[in-house]
Amino acid sequence: MPTLTAIRRVASAALDLLLPRRCVGCGREGAFLCDRCIAETPRAADTTGVGLQLVLAPFEMKGAAQKAVHRLKYNGVRGLAAPMGAAMAQHLQRHGVSPDVIVPVPLHRSRQRERGYNQAELLAREVGRWLEAPVDAGLLARTESAGPQARSASREERQANVEGAFKAQREAIGKSIVIVDDVTTTGATLQACAATLRQAGARRTWGLTFAREI
Ligand SMILES: [Zn+2]
16 A cells, blocks of 8 residues: 555656646746756855865855755755756866765655655765766765754754764765755754764765855
């Protein structure tokens, strides 16, 4: 007996195929995120973080970029992962980063069951496809059910929330790793992932997200 979630997932995947592609930014048909909206979205500045070479994000969390992040995460528009992942991969290439492996920030298991997918993993797979680099969605796992990162939480609260929230499932000795998420705010999640991967032996770690919330 298929579960309701499974039925919903299949129905939503079928809808993805049937509905015309409409840009989340301007509504025009043809693509989930059109080139014009991508060109008009403000570019974000790259930053650094503890244990990270760089935190790279092509866009600010505004306009079409913000809509794209929300639709991918909450409305199940999985087709958005392709243009979003392409923009992320190109951004990474502009910085000359060529990782050994790409690792998505894992969702807590209960949340992934509820949503049916991990948006960070969808993006990581697209980035991997572009760069022809392997994706390892099982290298990191969540250790506990940390609450959602409320926007009101202070930097310190966010840091405390995610410290110890991840564990490495195997060693990553000597590896250069790009950690992928959809959006970053304080960078606390990416830093917690980087710390875990470094403990597992990773040599260099970068953060890569589609958007940066300021
Ligand atoms: Zn558009």
